[in-house]
Amino acid sequence: MSQSIDRREFLKLAGLGGIVFASTLRSRIANAADAQAADDFYFVQLSDPHWGFQGPPNPDAKGTLKKAIAAVNGLSDQPDFIVFTGDLTHTTDDPKERRQRLAQFREIASELKVKDVRFMPGEHDASLDHGEAFQEFFGPTHYTFDHKGVHFIALDNVSDPRAMIGDEQLQWLSADLAKQRPDANIVILTHRPLFDLYPQWDWATRDGAKAIDLLMPHRNVTVFYGHIHQEHHKMTGHIAHHAAMGLMFPLPAPGSQPKRDPLPWDPEHPYRGLGFRDVDAEVKTSEFKLTEFPVKGA
Amino acid sequence: MRTERRKLLVGLSSLVGLAAIGAVGAATQPKEKVIKILARKFTYSPNHLDLKLGVPVILEFTTADVLMGFNAPDFQVRADIMPGKVEQVRLVPDKVGNFSFLCDIFCGSGHESMNGTITVSA
Ligand SMILES: [Cu+2]
Ligand SMILES: [Fe+2]
Numbered sequence: 548m549s550q551s552i553d554r555r556e557f558l559k560l561a562g563l564g565g566i567v568f569a570s571t572l573r574s575r576i577a578n579a580a581d582a583q584a585a586d587d588f589y590f591v592q593l594s595d596p597h598w599g600f601q602g603p604p605n606p607d608a609k610g611t612l613k614k615a616i617a618a619v620n621g622l623s624d625q626p627d628f629i630v631f632t633g634d635l636t637h638t639t640d641d642p643k644e645r646r647q648r649l650a651q652f653r654e655i656a657s658e659l660k661v662k663d664v665r666f667m668p669g670e671h672d673a674s675l676d677h678g679e680a681f682q683e684f685f686g687p688t689h690y691t692f693d694h695k696g697v698h699f700i701a702l703d704n705v706s707d708p709r710a711m712i713g714d715e716q717l718q719w720l721s722a723d724l725a726k727q728r729p730d731a732n733i734v735i736l737t738h739r740p741l742f743d744l745y746p747q748w749d750w751a752t753r754d755g756a757k758a759i760d761l762l763m764p765h766r767n768v769t770v771f772y773g774h775i776h777q778e779h780h781k782m783t784g785h786i787a788h789h790a791a792m793g794l795m796f797p798l799p800a801p802g803s804q805p806k807r808d809p810l811p812w813d814p815e816h817p818y819r820g821l822g823f824r825d826v827d828a829e830v831k832t833s834e835f836k837l838t839e840f841p842v843k844g845a
Numbered sequence: 846m847r848t849e850r851r852k853l854l855v856g857l858s859s860l861v862g863l864a865a866i867g868a869v870g871a872a873t874q875p876k877e878k879v880i881k882i883l884a885r886k887f888t889y890s891p892n893h894l895d896l897k898l899g900v901p902v903i904l905e906f907t908t909a910d911v912l913m914g915f916n917a918p919d920f921q922v923r924a925d926i927m928p929g930k931v932e933q934v935r936l937v938p939d940k941v942g943n944f945s946f947l948c949d950i951f952c953g954s955g956h957e958s959m960n961g962t963i964t965v966s967a
Binding site: 638639640670674675705708709710743746747748749753805806807 | 918956
């Protein structure tokens with residue numbers, strides 16, 4: 548019935564308006580019932596809008612998110628749903644201001660045509676109050692949902708200011724995974740990298756390895772995350788990890804300069820390094836196809 | 846009596862720190878230099894350490910305000926710095942160069958620039 552699992556592979560293709568990144572999702576669906584249950588779809592990942600940020604790295608701090616939303620609304624085929632992988636707002640020490648930023652962000656995000664939108668916190672939203680304000684606006688910080696044969700798990704590695712998932716949530720993850728078949732299509736949505744991408748810049752999750760260990764027995768796992776404000780692709784074993792661009796300021800490549808300071812705004816290339824992505828789940832060809840879209844000026 | 850208790854506590858906390866980097870046993874060595882580092886929103890003082898290759902040091906942390914972290918990933922040394930407590934960790938400079946350390950517990954609006962450097966010379 549089920550064929551042997553192809554080794555996951557990346558194909559890098561030149562695409563209009565961005566790069567197409569494809570990774571093998573799973574073995575080909577062998578039986579018709581399965582094929583029907585799992586038809587193709589796509590979703591959009593937006594990340595790190597940092598609403599409330601002000602400063603030279605983005606002179607259009609109030610307009611960039613709106614431009615991205617207009618671009619998503621302008622896609623000819625609308626996505627099945629949209630995910631925001633954290634840092635919805637830029638951090639503030641004032642709890643009242645935090646709520647104002649979250650409220651404004653929610654208002655702007657409500658302009659998306661697609662109404663099925665999933666929100667996740669980043670450390671900027673949640674680390675100073677253990678996710679309290681975030682939950683007032685967007686509900687739980689970790690959850691699961693299923694869509695056309697793919698099991699999505701939103702993991703919270705930011706409500707604990709130590710950048711940990713925590714044992715309680717890991718147990719919840721373990722219990723949830725126990726209900727999935729070993730060959731289930733599993734997508735993890737999270738804010739910080741689960742692997743040690745560059746701990747010198749805080750690009751890690753302290754107990755992320757524990758989550759990866761729990762995921763390892765599952766053959767088809769793909770992780771989508773944010774936090775590092777740039778595209779990044781990495782395999783840990785057979786698990787693919789894809790970081791998305793941000794929507795406020797791009798950050799330098801890991802270790803490429805002494806400090807993690809934002810890349811300066813370039814008037815010759817405004818919005819450079821900012822964007823969002825389409826994730827195409829092509830069950831028939833057993834792939835997730837990623838297409839990166841830049842934010843463009845007016 | 847009071848002094849004894851205090852000594853014991855300090856001894857224990859350094860043991861905990863040392864256990865974290867797998868170097869239990871050196872706690873009784875009094876020779877290693879102790880470098881005191883004060884963490885506060887959003888700096889360490891000092892924020893630069895000059896170390897000699899192969900000469901271990903004890904870093905002794907306190908925080909002036911909230912819970913802070915210290916993480917020097919290149920040396921696999923990290924600590925939670927809790928208000929009202931003294932935290933010690935041992936660092937073995939086993940390579941030459943410039944390395945960064947950072948606060949890895951989100952502590953407020955300036956958290957992302959709370960960092961420092963370690964220079965290890967031969
Ligand atoms: Cu982040
Ligand atoms: Fe961010």
